[in-house]
Amino acid sequence: MSSRLNVKVGSVDLKSPVILASGTCNFGRELSEYYDLSVLGGLSSKGLTIKPRAGNEGCRVAECDSGMLNSVGLQNPGVDYFIEHELDYMRSLNTGVIVNVAGHSFDDYCGMVRKLDPFKEKIDVLEINLSCPNVKEGCMSIGSSPEQVKKIVSALRDLTTLPLWIKLTPNVSDITAPALAAQEGGADAIVLINTLLGMRINIKTRRPVVQNNTGGYSGPAVKPVAIRMVSECSRVLDIPIVGCGGIETAEDVVEFMIAGASAVEVGTASLIHPDAGLRITEGLERYCEDNKIENISSLTGTLELW
Amino acid sequence: MSNKQEYKAEIVSKDYLNEDTLFFELKCPEIADAAIPGQFVNISCSKFLKRPFGIASANKEDGTISIGVKIIGEGTKNLSEIEIGEIVDILGPLGNGFDLDSFDSYILAGGGTGVFPLNFAYDTLSLMGKNVTTVFGFRDRSQVIMEKEGHIITTDAGDYGIKGNVLAGLDSLSISGNPCILVVGPTPMMKGVGEWARSHSLKCFVSTEQHMACGVGICLVCVCKIRSEDPNEEYKHVRCCKDGPVFDYEEVIL
Numbered sequence: 001m002s003s004r005l006n007v008k009v010g011s012v013d014l015k016s017p018v019i020l021a022s023g024t025c026n027f028g029r030e031l032s033e034y035y036d037l038s039v040l041g042g043l044s045s046k047g048l049t050i051k052p053r054a055g056n057e058g059c060r061v062a063e064c065d066s067g068m069l070n071s072v073g074l075q076n077p078g079v080d081y082f083i084e085h086e087l088d089y090m091r092s093l094n095t096g097v098i099v100n101v102a103g104h105s106f107d108d109y110c111g112m113v114r115k116l117d118p119f120k121e122k123i124d125v126l127e128i129n130l131s132c133p134n135v136k137e138g139c140m141s142i143g144s145s146p147e148q149v150k151k152i153v154s155a156l157r158d159l160t161t162l163p164l165w166i167k168l169t170p171n172v173s174d175i176t177a178p179a180l181a182a183q184e185g186g187a188d189a190i191v192l193i194n195t196l197l198g199m200r201i202n203i204k205t206r207r208p209v210v211q212n213n214t215g216g217y218s219g220p221a222v223k224p225v226a227i228r229m230v231s232e233c234s235r236v237l238d239i240p241i242v243g244c245g246g247i248e249t250a251e252d253v254v255e256f257m258i259a260g261a262s263a264v265e266v267g268t269a270s271l272i273h274p275d276a277g278l279r280i281t282e283g284l285e286r287y288c289e290d291n292k293i294e295n296i297s298s299l300t301g302t303l304e305l306w
Numbered sequence: 307m308s309n310k311q312e313y314k315a316e317i318v319s320k321d322y323l324n325e326d327t328l329f330f331e332l333k334c335p336e337i338a339d340a341a342i343p344g345q346f347v348n349i350s351c352s353k354f355l356k357r358p359f360g361i362a363s364a365n366k367e368d369g370t371i372s373i374g375v376k377i378i379g380e381g382t383k384n385l386s387e388i389e390i391g392e393i394v395d396i397l398g399p400l401g402n403g404f405d406l407d408s409f410d411s412y413i414l415a416g417g418g419t420g421v422f423p424l425n426f427a428y429d430t431l432s433l434m435g436k437n438v439t440t441v442f443g444f445r446d447r448s449q450v451i452m453e454k455e456g457h458i459i460t461t462d463a464g465d466y467g468i469k470g471n472v473l474a475g476l477d478s479l480s481i482s483g484n485p486c487i488l489v490v491g492p493t494p495m496m497k498g499v500g501e502w503a504r505s506h507s508l509k510c511f512v513s514t515e516q517h518m519a520c521g522v523g524i525c526l527v528c529v530c531k532i533r534s535e536d537p538n539e540e541y542k543h544v545r546c547c548k549d550g551p552v553f554d555y556e557e558v559i560l
């Protein structure tokens with residue numbers, strides 16, 4: 001891949017703006033059977049918690065017209081296992097290592113960052129997931145309160161020098177409020193968006209399709225919501241934005257960057273085509289060539305509103 | 307090593323086995339070459355997610371595989387409307403597959419769409435020269451599919467083969483040696499056969515089905531429960547698509 005795709009998200013240098021989103025690439029092992037992940041800007045680990053989590057019971061997926069609901073419920077092997085068994089593997093992929101940190105409480109998040117900070121040589125970014133809709137406490141409820149966002153981010157800021165990207169939930173009425181709160185707390189970047197809370201019903205049984213009743217909506221259907229939020233935040237924030245939500249093609253990435261994203265995350269697309277990250281990266285190369293773009297980051301925030 | 311890909315497969319034949327079950331042959335040499343019995347493919351045939359189907363046979367010379375499809379909803383209905391010559395996006399072979407090496411003789415017990423992956427196991431074991439007995443159970447004569455010479459067929463209605471379910475078929479066998487039981491079918495049937503195997507002190511493997519998205523192990527929506535070695539946890543979640551779909555009956559919690 002050429003240097004045309006090199007981007008910076010604050011102090012973090014990435015080979016490409018294309019990052020695989022948390023929960024849609026596990027720790028990279030499975031997708032590396034499909035393509036060489038070193039073409040990517042980075043890989044965000046499955047959301048990790050301080051203790052292992054078995055995740056939700058029963059059916060965890062519902063197909064939708066242009067996307068899906070998931071209610072995995074943060075199943076993960078726990079941060080200690082990750083450090084011991086997965087971190088070196090992720091580092092060996094020769095791409096940005098982004099560790100997705102989830103929790104149920106203020107103390108959980110602090111505990112996680114304390115455990116991860118000693119491994120800062122192997123980690124490029126801590127992505128603080130204040131947005132998972134599939135667990136009963138913490139996560140999304142923290143992310144929808146600007147006061148709590150600021151409190152957590154400032155506490156984490158004191159615990160580590162690693163770049164902190166704060167991943168926010170779209171399930172709020174004004175996305176700029178938690179985004180500004182994260183910036184005030186000392187975030188290095190904002191990641192927008194996590195999944196939208198949704199429900200599907202089996203009309204034969206009159207029961208929700210997923211056993212958790214609700215699930216997180218992702219895929220192309222959520223893209224317009226994500227782009228709107230990136231654009232709104234980019235007008236009020238000084239820190240960079242990583243866009244995410246429904247990206248399937250290079251043109252989608254371009255759209256997010258024009259809206260204000262410095263880099264992007266690709267999630268559900270990899271569940272449909274395992275090599276989605278590669279296809280999108282190759283498409284971006286072609287886009288730059290066809291449009292004589294020397295560096296893709298020249299697109300960021302070039303949106304002109306009517 | 308990155309060598310796996312998503313393929314485009316041409317439908318080369320399509321037949322109705324009964325009113326709601328079809329049998330397709332697809333041209334996909336890479337999958338035909340790599341497939342082992344018990345593995346599955348994930349096929350695009352719906353509005354968003356792919357659909358998993360057990361591989362029913364593989365022909366390396368022709369570069370074809372086959373699948374059997376029972377129409378149950380939108381995706382399988384769409385698939386039934388695909389015509390010969392059309393192309394589908396396909397991922398595979400996926401999953402772990404059966405262990406056909408560790409035993410000298412096998413008993414295959416199947417019902418529902420479970421007969422499809424077992425057909426592939428039957429073909430392969432026969433080629434390997436292993437001793438294989440097949441028992442397939444159906445509701446009635448009109449439902450009997452994938453019958454080959456020597457297969458023991460049971461019907462609930464008793465209008466064909468042995469009257470009763472698959473267990474009646476198994477009870478009719480005189481077991482010698484230590485055959486391994488492979489069972490694929492509805493959960494109650496797999497439990498029944500699993501208990502039967504346990505009571506005969508025979509090893510038994512089942513093939514599970516869960517709702518899937520990626521099929522390749524990255525999304526964790528398709529989990530099954532297995533017994534945990536850790537005394538502090540009741541069970542462990544493992545991925546049906548990647549760690550399975552085949553599990554030891556003594557290990558999986560059905």
Ligand SMILES: Cc1cc2nc3c(=O)[nH]c(=O)nc-3n(C[C@H](O)[C@H](O)[C@H](O)COP(=O)(O)OP(=O)(O)OC[C@H]3O[C@@H](n4cnc5c(N)ncnc54)[C@H](O)[C@@H]3O)c2cc1C
Nearest residue numbers: 357358359360374375376379380381382419422515516517
């Ligand atoms: C490993 C594996 C092997 C399979 N092998 C076969 C086979 O050889 N032949 C065959 O006919 N069927 C097989 N199935 C079941 C087949 O995948 C489902 O019947 C099919 O997904 C139904 O899709 P639909 O859109 O028609 O049904 P809908 O009910 O409309 O589907 C809605 C959603 O539920 C999912 N779903 C519904 N039933 C099942 C099920 N039993 N298992 C998994 N997901 C389901 C669908 O994938 C879809 O996401 C297998 C399933 C698995 C997991």
Ligand SMILES: Cc1cc2nc3c(=O)[nH]c(=O)nc-3n(C[C@H](O)[C@H](O)[C@H](O)COP(=O)(O)O)c2cc1C
Nearest residue numbers: 021022023047070129193194218219245246267268
């Ligand atoms: C199956 C699944 C699991 C996910 N798990 C996580 C997770 O553990 N942590 C997280 O921050 N986001 C998680 N997400 C959200 C994605 O990272 C992403 O923000 C969201 O799906 C929107 O992007 P997309 O439309 O490209 O998928 C998950 C999404 C899916 C579909």
Ligand code: FES
Nearest residue numbers: 519521523526547
């Ligand atoms: S279907 Fe995605 S992990 Fe099994």
